[in-house]
Amino acid sequence: MASDRRWHGLILAVVVGLLVLPVVLDSDGLPLSTYPMYARQRQAEVDFVTAQGVDADGDVVPLGLDVIGASDDPLIVAGELRADVRAGRAEERCVEIWQRVSDSGAASRTGVVQIVTVQIVTERHDVIEHTADRPSLRGRTVHAECEAAT
Amino acid sequence: MRLRGSGQQVPAERLAAFRVVLGVFVSSYLVLRSPVFFELGSRSADRFEPIGVFRLIDRPLVGWVNSAMVISGIALAVAAAAGWRFKVVGPLFAIVLLVLSSHRSSWGQLLHFEHLMVLHAFVVGLSPAADAWSLDARRRSRAGRTVDADAGGDRYGFPLLVASVVVVTTYVIAGIAKLRYGGTGWVAGDTLRNHVAYSASRLELLGGWASPAAALVIDAGWLLVPMAAVSVLIELVAPVALLGGRWRNGWVIAAWLMHAGIYALMLVGFPSPLFLVAFAPLFALERWWRRLVVARADLPFGRWSVRRGPADRA
Numbered sequence: 376m377a378s379d380r381r382w383h384g385l386i387l388a389v390v391v392g393l394l395v396l397p398v399v400l401d402s403d404g405l406p407l408s409t410y411p412m413y414a415r416q417r418q419a420e421v422d423f424v425t426a427q428g429v430d431a432d433g434d435v436v437p438l439g440l441d442v443i444g445a446s447d448d449p450l451i452v453a454g455e456l457r458a459d460v461r462a463g464r465a466e467e468r469c470v471e472i473w474q475r476v477s478d479s480g481a482a483s484r485t486g487v488v489q490i491v492t493v494q495i496v497t498e499r500h501d502v503i504e505h506t507a508d509r510p511s512l513r514g515r516t517v518h519a520e521c522e523a524a525t
Numbered sequence: 526m527r528l529r530g531s532g533q534q535v536p537a538e539r540l541a542a543f544r545v546v547l548g549v550f551v552s553s554y555l556v557l558r559s560p561v562f563f564e565l566g567s568r569s570a571d572r573f574e575p576i577g578v579f580r581l582i583d584r585p586l587v588g589w590v591n592s593a594m595v596i597s598g599i600a601l602a603v604a605a606a607a608g609w610r611f612k613v614v615g616p617l618f619a620i621v622l623l624v625l626s627s628h629r630s631s632w633g634q635l636l637h638f639e640h641l642m643v644l645h646a647f648v649v650g651l652s653p654a655a656d657a658w659s660l661d662a663r664r665r666s667r668a669g670r671t672v673d674a675d676a677g678g679d680r681y682g683f684p685l686l687v688a689s690v691v692v693v694t695t696y697v698i699a700g701i702a703k704l705r706y707g708g709t710g711w712v713a714g715d716t717l718r719n720h721v722a723y724s725a726s727r728l729e730l731l732g733g734w735a736s737p738a739a740a741l742v743i744d745a746g747w748l749l750v751p752m753a754a755v756s757v758l759i760e761l762v763a764p765v766a767l768l769g770g771r772w773r774n775g776w777v778i779a780a781w782l783m784h785a786g787i788y789a790l791m792l793v794g795f796p797s798p799l800f801l802v803a804f805a806p807l808f809a810l811e812r813w814w815r816r817l818v819v820a821r822a823d824l825p826f827g828r829w830s831v832r833r834g835p836a837d838r839a
Contacts, residue, residue, distance in 0.1 A: 391694055397698075404577055404635075405576050405577035405639075406647075416711065421723055425731055446564060448561055449727065451561070451632055451633075451634055455632055455633050458633035498730065502723045506735070506740050
């Protein structure tokens, strides 16, 4: 019984040690993590990488998650887009999204709109203003642009 | 002062109940999220950024292997819940869940929704969690063999204690992360408000829908400062849950409300705590089951138990 307790104490110490190890090493992973989600300071102005449609009048048309990233998971879609822009694959991604726009009959989040161009962009927004539905755009960089002919 | 579960004998049914809860939850989760998991098999390897076990092989699962893993994951979770061939199924269930979770997080965004689920799968999968309320137990019973619940000392309580320690430690680490990476500004400044607004904006800019509650809270931004402080406090004091009784109940309610609040404001759901599965090892689940159903002798689990020990009868 006493031997069991010693073993149990040792196992518990190892388990806690393993859980705390990423904190000591400052290295996030899976299944052991530093659990840094939403832990960092965040300013009100943030850069977002996204894909947008543009209609014949030049107005921006939001696309759906499934069109942008073929997934319903915003974290995966956002992560992939960021990775593509970082790796210089924005053009390639743009063509993929354009294909999905074509396949979906130019359906946007807000209904059927004639989209003539797809753009991969980084937009800088004041997120407080954006959430409050006030003008929030502070800057916009187009990484790639594609249309039916591409 | 004594930690709940340390040095006291726990019935096999308590650990079995956690196995059933975890297995049912994971199988449901994998079925509901299967489109996301299946779709990963068709992604371009160029976009692969390996996490966890995939750092070892540095490449994604090819389509058919990915599909086989998802189907195996669901089947193993069901088998684990039923307690079928658990000595083999238990560890396999944990390993396949780790592979699926790591694969899902290896596309540019490390997700933190599944960590606790995977850790609990390992604790349960490597424990004697199918000594009761299982197909294995029924088979043993039919063969005239039973497991003596008193024979193994703290055989069933210890895995539950480990699972509980895992829960509270992860919360403490999350609390430490906010102070470490965010500093006191996380508690006293605008960081939480900006995070809520960031999540809402990100969803909208990616073509999704933000929570309507986000705009309301942003307008009443002063609310978020005490909410931030309380969130960090809940995470840092998580070990009080190990004391049991009112300490545990109070902390679990507070932690659940925190997750419900995160979901309401940011549409970010941590399924395991939201469905209370993460907190299950902290409770004597078998008593609830007995009170609810097993008092009716005709129910199957009533016959699939191990021999009762004195602690169980107490």
